[in-house]
Amino acid sequence: MNIAIVGGGIGGLATAIALLKHGFNVQVYERAQALLPIGAGLTLTPNGLNSIDAIHPGIVELLKKAGSQVKTLTLKRSTGETIALQQLTTMQQYGQPLLNIQWSRLQAILASVLPPDIINLNHRCIGFQQDENSVETHFENGKTVQSDLLIGADGINSIVRQKLIGDGSPLYAGRMSWRAVIQYPHELLSPESATLITAPDGKNIVLIDVGDGYTFWSAGALLTDDSVCQRATDTKARVLEIFAEWTEPVEAILKATPADDIVERPICDRTPLPRWSSGRVTLLADAAHPVVPSLGQGANSAFEDAYELAECLSSAPSIEAALEAYEHSRIPRLEAIYTQSAYEGKVSYKPESETRFREMMKPSQMNPDKFQEWLYSYKPA
Secondary structure: OEEEEEOOOHHHHHHHHHHHHOOOEEEEEOOOOOOOOOOOEEEEOHHHHHHHHHHOOOHHHHHHHHOEEEOEEEEEEOOOOEEEEEEOOHHHHHOOOEEEEEHHHHHHHHHHHOOOOOEEOOOOEEEEEEOOOOEEEEEOOOOEEEEOEEEEOOOOOOHHHHHHOOOOOOEEEEEEEEEEEEEOOOOOOOOOEEEEEEEOOOEEEEEEEOOOOEEEEEEEEEOOOOOOOOOHHHHHHHHHHHOOOOOOOHHHHHHHOOHHHOEEEEEEEOOOOOOOEEOOEEEOHHHOOOOOHHHOOHHHHHHHHHHHHHHHHHHOOOHHHHHHHHHHHHHHHHHHHHHHHHHHHHHOOOOOHHHHHHHHOOHHHHOOOOHHHHHHOOOOO
């Protein structure tokens, strides 16, 4: 089977690795002209690490060397007082750590596992046509690709999704985000730690060690307007104004971050779909089920998708049966993740967010009957 994947991000690359393992002919088409570093970090949780380990044993060890295993979480007020301190025990509970890593380092490690002729850069998808025998995918550069199956892994603003479903733009969640990765030594920043700082007016910022001496910071605030600044200098001035006079090292690290490195994005999601597939076309990761980042499950659920889709395609008698099995396996789980992500996202920006965060850090919240146990205990069959 010849399979085309639109999107060379984390979900697309992981899916290509999983499909190649089963002997499929795979090509990845990415709109960017190069796989360049971007100012973002992320956390890989046990369910995601279990999935990528099942896809390609050995990758997890590479990721652990490139990132940082967070062992402590500190909750603070914007004025500097420590509210709570938690020792994280995910390794003991689930057999995998909470692993913080730069997004670009994760992408590069996944790409390094693939043959060099698999990833086709400068291919922006503009549409597709399908019949009962094949799919034709069209690209802005004039190229047309024929395949037996098309997988849309092209993110929250997926072109494949729009051509397949046509449900319009993502839904703005009422919050704006800013993020960057920076090498910035500070006495209040330590390896293997994360610090969440909150204020009662709907503002939060998290500082996370992502390995190799780098710190990832991600800030969020309630804003009715979802428009982004057109100039990098305006973006930096905006975030400095919103988080002015916050406790150190917030102001210092924001000032030290080059304006061009700050990524400003509205936080969005989409209402869950009852189906992700039609004919010979299906969706994966943020193209299928984008959620707000309150649970940090974007990359992790993408790894789950990649494993499950490859397994279904390798064992089902037809593409139609494989995609039906894939949806049956994945959609109920992602609906639960969407619901919990939306809830946690809303409460974390309310005046009582401090109380909510404090409750989340209590050991009682780690009991097996809690949502986190269900989420992190996922292991590929």
